[in-house]
Amino acid sequence: MLHPAARTRPRHPVNIAMDTGLPVGARIADRVTGFMGSWAFLVLQTVMVVIWIGGNIVLLFHFDPYPFILLNLAFSTQAAYAAPLILLAGNRASQRDRMTLEHAADQSDVEEKQNERLLSGNREILERVEGLEKTILALEQHIKTAVDRLDGEAGSRS
Numbered sequence: 001m002l003h004p005a006a007r008t009r010p011r012h013p014v015n016i017a018m019d020t021g022l023p024v025g026a027r028i029a030d031r032v033t034g035f036m037g038s039w040a041f042l043v044l045q046t047v048m049v050v051i052w053i054g055g056n057i058v059l060l061f062h063f064d065p066y067p068f069i070l071l072n073l074a075f076s077t078q079a080a081y082a083a084p085l086i087l088l089a090g091n092r093a094s095q096r097d098r099m100t101l102e103h104a105a106d107q108s109d110v111e112e113k114q115n116e117r118l119l120s121g122n123r124e125i126l127e128r129v130e131g132l133e134k135t136i137l138a139l140e141q142h143i144k145t146a147v148d149r150l151d152g153e154a155g156s157r158s
Contacts, residue, residue: 029088036082
């Protein structure tokens with residue numbers, strides 16, 4: 001009846017929030033609409049309608065002769081109950097989607113703050129490396145000047 005993945009316990013925070021404390025009516029609406037939207041329901045209903053019409057035409061049973069008024073009444077009753085159940089399930093699906101988007105937005109905000117902290121940390125590191133490079137260049141320049149001066153003094157002595 002249900003897809004195997006649908007039988008597992010929810011792990012996502014939105015699904016946990018949507019499934020905990022679920023009213024009985026909401027559970028019934030989800031199950032009924034889940035079944036009515038399945039191939040099993042379509043096949044079962046088709047088989048029942050074929051048996052109903054075939055049995056009444058061939059006169060195996062003759063409780064609903066042509067134009068099959070009871071069958072039409074059954075379909076009308078089914079539609080009268082199915083429409084509100086589908087709306088209930090659709091409302092819950094849209095609420096779940098809304099909660100999922102809010103959760104994703106919250107997660108995105110957290111990730112954005114983490115990225116900003118990482119970028120500022122990287123910026124500080126780059127500034128320190130830049131400062132160290134300047135210090136190293138200044139030291140290299142100072143050493144080069146000192147070596148040139150020593151070479152100049154050694155050359156003038158010879």
